[in-house]
Every structure is written in C-alpha cells, then in structure tokens.
Amino acid sequence: MSGRRIDVHTAIGGFPFRHVPHPDPEILARVVRREGLDAAWTAHLPSAFWRDPSPGNAELYERLAPHADVLRPVPTIAPGWPGWERELDRALAQAAPAVRAYPQHVGVGGEHPSLVALADACGGAGMALVLPVRFEDLRQRSRLDVAGDLPAATVRELARRAHRVRLIVLGAGREWIEEVHWGLTPDEQRRVLYDISWIWGPPEDHLAHLLRTLGGARLCFGTGWPLRLTQSPTANLAMLPDELRPAALADVEAFARAPG
Amino acid sequence: MPMPDDAPLIAWPERPPPMAGAGPLIDVHGHFYHAECGRSDWAARNEARLRAGARMGITCHVASILGSWGYRSPVYFPSPADVTLGNTAMYRLVEEQGNRVRAYTVVNPNHTAHALAELQRGVESGTVGVKLLASRRADDRLLDPVAEFAVQHQLPMLHHAWQHRTRHWPSQDASDAVDLAALAHRHPRLTILLAHIGGGGDYQHTFEVARDAPHLLLELSGSGTDRGMLDRALEAVGAHRLIWGSDVTMETGLAKLHALDVIGLPPDELAAVRWGNAVRVFPPHAFPDAASLAAAPTREASR
Numbered sequence: 001m002s003g004r005r006i007d008v009h010t011a012i013g014g015f016p017f018r019h020v021p022h023p024d025p026e027i028l029a030r031v032v033r034r035e036g037l038d039a040a041w042t043a044h045l046p047s048a049f050w051r052d053p054s055p056g057n058a059e060l061y062e063r064l065a066p067h068a069d070v071l072r073p074v075p076t077i078a079p080g081w082p083g084w085e086r087e088l089d090r091a092l093a094q095a096a097p098a099v100r101a102y103p104q105h106v107g108v109g110g111e112h113p114s115l116v117a118l119a120d121a122c123g124g125a126g127m128a129l130v131l132p133v134r135f136e137d138l139r140q141r142s143r144l145d146v147a148g149d150l151p152a153a154t155v156r157e158l159a160r161r162a163h164r165v166r167l168i169v170l171g172a173g174r175e176w177i178e179e180v181h182w183g184l185t186p187d188e189q190r191r192v193l194y195d196i197s198w199i200w201g202p203p204e205d206h207l208a209h210l211l212r213t214l215g216g217a218r219l220c221f222g223t224g225w226p227l228r229l230t231q232s233p234t235a236n237l238a239m240l241p242d243e244l245r246p247a248a249l250a251d252v253e254a255f256a257r258a259p260g
Numbered sequence: 261m262p263m264p265d266d267a268p269l270i271a272w273p274e275r276p277p278p279m280a281g282a283g284p285l286i287d288v289h290g291h292f293y294h295a296e297c298g299r300s301d302w303a304a305r306n307e308a309r310l311r312a313g314a315r316m317g318i319t320c321h322v323a324s325i326l327g328s329w330g331y332r333s334p335v336y337f338p339s340p341a342d343v344t345l346g347n348t349a350m351y352r353l354v355e356e357q358g359n360r361v362r363a364y365t366v367v368n369p370n371h372t373a374h375a376l377a378e379l380q381r382g383v384e385s386g387t388v389g390v391k392l393l394a395s396r397r398a399d400d401r402l403l404d405p406v407a408e409f410a411v412q413h414q415l416p417m418l419h420h421a422w423q424h425r426t427r428h429w430p431s432q433d434a435s436d437a438v439d440l441a442a443l444a445h446r447h448p449r450l451t452i453l454l455a456h457i458g459g460g461g462d463y464q465h466t467f468e469v470a471r472d473a474p475h476l477l478l479e480l481s482g483s484g485t486d487r488g489m490l491d492r493a494l495e496a497v498g499a500h501r502l503i504w505g506s507d508v509t510m511e512t513g514l515a516k517l518h519a520l521d522v523i524g525l526p527p528d529e530l531a532a533v534r535w536g537n538a539v540r541v542f543p544p545h546a547f548p549d550a551a552s553l554a555a556a557p558t559r560e561a562s563r
Contacts, residue, residue, distance in 0.1 A: 003270040018464065021488040034522075036273065139423055140461020140484065200483070201511030202312035203291075203305045216269050229485040231515035231522075238274040239312045239511055248269035 003251035004038035007230070008098075008130065009170045009195045009222025010071075011045040012063060013056070015135070017142035020045075023226035029067040035230055037221075039070050041130070041252075043100045045226070047076040048132070054087055061094050074130055076100045080114030088121055097256045098128035098168065103154050104147045110157025123164025128256040131155060132170040133198070135227055152179040159188045166191050166255055170222055171198045174206035181214055193250050195222025201236040208240050216248045220255075278317025280517045284535040284553040287313065287513070288542075289418060289455060289481040289505025290323030290361075294349035298331030306353075310360070312510045319535065320547060324364040324391040324418075325350045336394040336420075336432040340374040343367060347378060351385040362546055364391035364418060369402045379409045388546035389453075390417045394432035397425075399442035407447040414543045416451040418479065419443075421466075422459040437466035437476075444473040451541045453479045453503060457493055460484020467496035474501075477537065480516050481505035490519055499529035503537045 012025050023045065032040050042064060047056030057075035064071045075091045077084050077099050091099050099122055101115070108115050122129040133150040155169060159180075169180070169192065177194045184192065196219055200206040210219060223230040237247040278285075290309060293302035313321055325346035327338025338346070343366055350363040365382030367375035367390065379390065390410045396402050398419055410417050423429075425436040440454050457478045458466035463486075470476050478493050478501060493502055506513030520530060539550045547553065 003268055005270055005272065018461070018486075019488065021491070136461040137459075137483065139429060140459055140463070142462060143426075200509050203309040203510065204508060205305075205308050207511075221272065224485075226487055229487060229512075229515050229519050231518040232485050232512050234272075234274075235279070235514035235518065236511035237272050238279050239315055239514065241311070246274055247272045249272060251268045251270050254268055 003254060005036070005221065006252050007032065007035075007037050007040040007223050007225070008168055008220055008252050009132075009197050010040040010225045011043040012060070012226070013045040013047075015045055015227060016049055017136075017145050020226050025063050025067050025071055028225060029070050031225060031230055032070045035234065039072060040225075041074045041097060042071045043074045043076060043130070048100075048102050048105060048135075051078065052081060053078055054083075057087065057090065072097050074098045074100050076102070077118060078106055079103065079108055079112065079118045080106070084118065085121070088118075088125060091127065092125050096127060097253065098122075098130045100130045100132065102132065102147075102150075104150045109151070110154040111161065115154075115158060116161045119158050119162035119165035119167070123162065123166060126257060126259075128166045128168050128252070130168045130170060133172045133176065135171070152176050152183075155180045155192065156183045159184055159192055166193070166258060168193045168195065168220065168252065168255075170195045171224065173198050174200065174210060177210060177214070181218065189218070193218060193220045193252065193255055195220050196233050196236060196249070197222040197224045197228065199236070201239050205241070207236050208244055211240070211244050211247065217250050220250045220252045277315045280316040280318070280514055280534075281521075282317070283531065284319045285317050285504070286320050286322065286535040286538040286547070287318050287506050288322045288453060288503055288538050289479055289507045290321040291508060292323050292325050292350065292353055293329060294325060294346065296331065296345060297329040299329070309510070310357075316510070316514055319553065320360060320362055322362045322364065322388060322538070322542070322546070323350065323353075324366050326366060326393060334431060337370075338366070338368050338393070338395070340368065340371050343374070343378060347382065351382075351387075354386065359547075359549060362388045362542075364389045366391045366393070367406055368393075368395045369400075369406050370396055372402065372405055375406055376409060379406070379413075383413055386545065387415065388542050389415050392417060392419045394420050394422075394434045397433050398435035398439040403443055404446065407443060407450050411447060411449045416453055416541045418453040418455060421454045421456060424462040424465055436463075437469040440476060441469045441473045444476050448475065450475060452476045453505075453541075455479045455505070456482030456484055456507070457489055460486045460489065463489075464492070467492050470497050470501070477501045477503045477541065479503050479505045480533070481507035481509075481513055483509045483512055485512050485515060490516060491523060494523070494525075499525060499532050500537060502533045503541070504533050504535075
C-alpha cells in the first residue's frame, strides 16, 4: 500500500450563494500539507455555474501552476458544449488526472449522447470523469440554487453505457451510493468510486457499513474544500470500529490510469 | 470492456485516542434509541455512540430520545405517548450509565398540559434540560409555558434550528435564529442552545441575531461543516457563548474541535467551548464532578 494520499474533492474560487473564506490555491496547498496529504485534485468552483467553463479552466491552469507539486488541475467540461473535444485535449496536455462535469446543471441524464461521449472520451484519454452530487444539503440552499442533486440514475446509466469510463462521484451519501452500486454489474461497479466526504460516521456508522459491504476499493478520500471543513473525513476514518482501522481506501491515481 | 483488478488500497494514518485531545469534553447534543423505535439496530447505535464517545474522549453525553423516532408518530411531531416513552427510556439509560450520560426532557409544545407534566416528571427524574424539536415555531406563544418552567427550574433549552426560515419545509415546523431570538427576548432569563449554529448553507443571519441575545448560545453540532462558520461564530458571540455538541454526525463534531485547534483558540476559551460553558449553563446537579473537571489538565497543558 504505497500509493499517494489524494484529496479528490477540492476546488478554488468563489461560490455564488455565500461567501467562502480565501478559496485560493496558496491556502489549499498549505491545507494539503497540514493534513498530511500528498496532493489534491482541484477544480474551479465558479465554472460549475458557467455555461462555458473554458475561461475557468484557463484560470485554473494558471493559478495552480505554481503549486504543481501538490495541486493537480481537474478542469470542467460541459457535455455537448461546442468545442468540448478541444477542452479535453487541453486537459490532456495539462496532465489533468480527471475532468469534472455537472450533468444536473446542464439538464442531461446518463443516457444523453453528449454525456456518454464525454465519458467515453475521458476513458480513452486515461482520465477519470468526476461527478459532484451536491455542494450543500438541499435544506440549506439558496432559492437561486435550483438544479437539485445529481440523480443516482444518471451515474447508473453512464456506467452502463460508457464502457471505458472511470467515474468518481463526490458528495454522495450511503443510500445514494448503494442505489448506484447494487444497480450495476460487478464490472460496472469496478468503474465507479465514491468519495467519503458526505458519508456519515457514528453513531449511524454509514462509512463502516460501506467499508464492510462495498469495500475500501470503491471508496476514496475527499473533503469538499473550500466549502467544507477538511477535518471531517479524517475524523470519520479515525472513529471507525477497531476492526476497520486503519482504513484503507482506493488509490485514485491508479484507478484513473487504468486502461479503458 | 472488462476493467482490470481493483486499484490498490492506501492506508490512512490516524492520531491516537483520545482524538479530541486530553481534558474534559461535554457533548450537549446527543441522541439515543430504544426498543420501540422501529429499528432492530437500536442497541448497536447506542453502543456506537458510546464507543465513538470513548474514542473521542467525551466525558458526558447530554442526550435525548425523540419519541419513537418516527415509528409511531413523526420525529418532529411526536405524540404525547411517544414523548413519554422516549423520555422514560432516556431516564433509564441515565440510571444504567451513571455520570457518563445525562437526560434532556423532550416535549411537544402543541400539547401544553402534557408538556408541563413531562417536565415535572423530568425534574423528579433528574433531567438537566429541555429539548425542543420542530413541533412548533420557537416564536409561538405556545412555547411560553415551557420556557417559564425551564427558567423556574434553571433548565437550559436545546432547540433544533435549521436554515433561514422564509418558507415551510416538509415534516417540520423549523425555527431559525430569528424565531429563537424572539423567544429569548420574551424570556430574558432563559438559556437557549441554538442547535447546529443554524445548520450550514443558508444560516449566516444567525450571527447578527445572536449578537443581541445574551443568553443564547450557539451549539456546534450537525452535518453542516461550512468553512468560516466557526470563525464567524467566534467573532459574533465569543467563546463563552459557543458550546460543543455532536448530534447524529459525531465525526463532524470531532472535526469542529480539530478546526478550533487550527483557528488557534486560547486554551481557556477552548476549555469553555469543550465543557466550561456547559457547566455554567446546566443546573448544578448535571455534572456533580464539575470540580474534578475543572482540575483536569487542559488540552494545551497535555500537549
């Protein structure tokens, strides 16, 4: 077990619905080192809400460049946006380990050709496709934030249709994860990872339950920075029952590199 | 195309227990279950709370049972019979666990006579506080008799609070800081613990309201772990009006303690949040070993 400890769920930049304190790469790089992580996969948060995320990707590459030793860019691609293939090529040239997409923000499901094409292209390029479920609890959202959570069905459909893709889901809870995982074949299951940022710990022990039923190979480390405290998933791992500690999670770099 | 074997696993290091650091730690927002909650795993969940509490270093769980947890009546609108059932189970748990657990008395203020009778039974059973859910908005006059009882018996009131209340949400009559402040202004001697700092996301009006309600404390529990939440809470009301709790996501409770470490709270202020404020606002019988708590090494001293 010699892989690098990666936080797959980080971003820089502001959030449209509330102030976020210093969401800057300099701060994130410091947090990564403080928390004993080796690196973070980092997206551009404002791009999640833009029709054309390519200017955000340019900003992401530029701002992460001085921190390339710990922050790896995860650009955003809008499925079906004209020229998305060029954006994928640019991601490849920038050695991005993955790209992000927000199907719920552009109104497409897992069966939509544009999303399937993006997923297959990511798989062919050796990059994972990262799909955030949510930024905030539904009960906490601004009235302007109406896109809703990413449906579990979107990921099930995508895993079934895009045979080369490796999917990493961010911010899913236990029931959501189980709805996807147990709705897939074993081969499809192996092409999906879930970060632990939104999985409850004790006393409900959802993380312990998922480690027992899905196994650590299907789960990876993510925090939700800059929106959420980085300490929560670490605390969750530390409070696992004795027989599950120390926790072992998937090596996301190896997962993303796996041939499609 | 089949995928290759699963990617290799990576071990995650952890710090040794007690993970919340040395020194007393009072959790003012715990919950337990009982055999009539409709959950076959109710005992396992109780054990999990105590197990995690021991690993974290929790000295005392101040806790409640919310009726039948939705099994026979809604979680946030428990029937009088379920309220009684849950409170009885909670008092029994205190008897079993000794000083490790303390009980709130849950009431549904829509049933005033029953609520007052439950509170009286709670006082006779050693209750240390009143727990209100989302059965009635906190600014409603129906809460006045409950508040008056709490003041008379020096019981703090832990009140669920969530989001900016500009509309109704399903299955609850949720209150926010504005509602709780209205109650606080009508009952200026009542100590109110505003749960979850209001939640997360759409909660930030909480700070402006809390500044002007001196007996309102912000309780830290909950799944909302927004960055900046703790910093702004400290700025708004100071450490003497923050009080630590975990609720049903104990990992976020632990994370917030670790975040307070990163903020660099002075040892005396950290001790206040961890346990000192609880000793101050709960009745004297709540923590009979408070003197020994005070004598315990602080987290700073134990480093």
